Amino acid sequence: xxxxxxxxxxxxxxxxxxxxxxxxxxxxxxxxxxxxxxxxxxxxxxxxxxxxxxxxxxxxxxxxxxxxxxxxxxxxxxxxxx
Numbered sequence: 001x002x003x004x005x006x007x008x009x010x011x012x013x014x015x016x017x018x019x020x021x022x023x024x025x026x027x028x029x030x031x032x033x034x035x036x037x038x039x040x041x042x043x044x045x046x047x048x049x050x051x052x053x054x055x056x057x058x059x060x061x062x063x064x065x066x067x068x069x070x071x072x073x074x075x076x077x078x079x080x081x082x
Contacts, residue, residue, distance in 0.1 A: 035059055037052055053082075057082075060078070061080070065078075
């Protein structure tokens with residue numbers, strides 16, 4: 001590694017994961033699916049975007065509050081910045 005750094009003048013960072021190989025460590029992935037948000041095409045665009053965004057935030061908050069204990073987020077508040 002030192003030879004490569006001096007000869008080619010490049011960084012030789014080695015990423016080591018599982019079993020000493022460049023394979024990522026296993027990390028659990030938790031996923032929850034909520035209700036779909038209906039989008040109506042006949043409404044004015046700006047008003048519909050605002051309505052869909054508000055409904056999405058409401059559904060997201062409900063989904064978070066329903067599952068926060070199950071995934072280790074009990075007592076933590078969901079903050080949605082707009």
